Amino acid sequence: MSRETAGAARVEDAVLTRAAQAGEVAALGLLLERHRAGMRAVALSLLGPGPDAEDVVQDAALTALRRIGDVRDPGAVGPWLRMIVRNAARSLLRDAVPVRPVDEGLHLPSTEAGPEQWLEQSALRDWVWEALEELSPALRLPLVLRHFTTRVTSYERIAGVCGIPVGTVRSRLSQGRAKLAAALAGTADTAHGDTARRTRDSRTQARETLAAAESGHFGALLTERWSPEVALLRGGDRVGGGDLLVRAMDGDVAAGVRQRLVHAVAGRSLAVWEMDIVNPADAPGHCPPAVAWLMTLDEAGRVHRLRLVHPRPLQAMDRLPVL
Numbered sequence: 001m002s003r004e005t006a007g008a009a010r011v012e013d014a015v016l017t018r019a020a021q022a023g024e025v026a027a028l029g030l031l032l033e034r035h036r037a038g039m040r041a042v043a044l045s046l047l048g049p050g051p052d053a054e055d056v057v058q059d060a061a062l063t064a065l066r067r068i069g070d071v072r073d074p075g076a077v078g079p080w081l082r083m084i085v086r087n088a089a090r091s092l093l094r095d096a097v098p099v100r101p102v103d104e105g106l107h108l109p110s111t112e113a114g115p116e117q118w119l120e121q122s123a124l125r126d127w128v129w130e131a132l133e134e135l136s137p138a139l140r141l142p143l144v145l146r147h148f149t150t151r152v153t154s155y156e157r158i159a160g161v162c163g164i165p166v167g168t169v170r171s172r173l174s175q176g177r178a179k180l181a182a183a184l185a186g187t188a189d190t191a192h193g194d195t196a197r198r199t200r201d202s203r204t205q206a207r208e209t210l211a212a213a214e215s216g217h218f219g220a221l222l223t224e225r226w227s228p229e230v231a232l233l234r235g236g237d238r239v240g241g242g243d244l245l246v247r248a249m250d251g252d253v254a255a256g257v258r259q260r261l262v263h264a265v266a267g268r269s270l271a272v273w274e275m276d277i278v279n280p281a282d283a284p285g286h287c288p289p290a291v292a293w294l295m296t297l298d299e300a301g302r303v304h305r306l307r308l309v310h311p312r313p314l315q316a317m318d319r320l321p322v323l
Contacts, residue, residue: 017074163235202266227304256280
């Protein structure tokens, strides 16, 4: 590429990046198409041919959507996109979490940012969640687990949660990303919900739920706030109702087990609470060290489907069922 051609490409990248930062969906799509070949080349050089390389490129596209406002040199967006792919591929090779949650709130602008950047970040987060709500539950849940949680991100774990093969997870993530792109375009000019407020409210609800459990009022809280038809699921199968959860929680609390909220995210139809579990000193193996509450919400915002997932396995999990 000649110096003149490279200069023209840099100018066009800068124009598209500024437009994408202003919220233009088409501009972001053009940027990704312009640099997809370079992004894919980086993934292939690190991971070799196969689904992992394709997945990393698709993950990088969602990361770019979330973080396009971070680009300080719009003309250098190409190297920035390739860096995202490189970091994701290296994380995958280290068997670490390959993506950071999209809704870390976590990913806030620096203290030097002006109010327009704060508004931009919040509007982008709300826009993404509005688009997610347009997807079917079968496509929405894998995407939320992959990109919005901190511990339930691997294909194997998502497969266990959803009760589907790993290959189906890959397929649903691919379909979900494609439909999300279309939904983003379709919701760009519509009113978006306040995702930050929903997440703050969900964190409060999580802490109140844990406090009720520790004070012996867990069952009363579920009766008051959760759907009377709440179901505990393992994969896609119902294994019990609220009474099973109450018995398990009351038994663990009586044994000295405590849960501590470490991450929460919530939309209109889905909420996730990720907890650390603190076991009593005399029974350090009583429960796994962590649990994620994956909750489907009804139209009133009440929990009516719950899956409990232990991201880190333990030999014996008799007290709190793996759901």
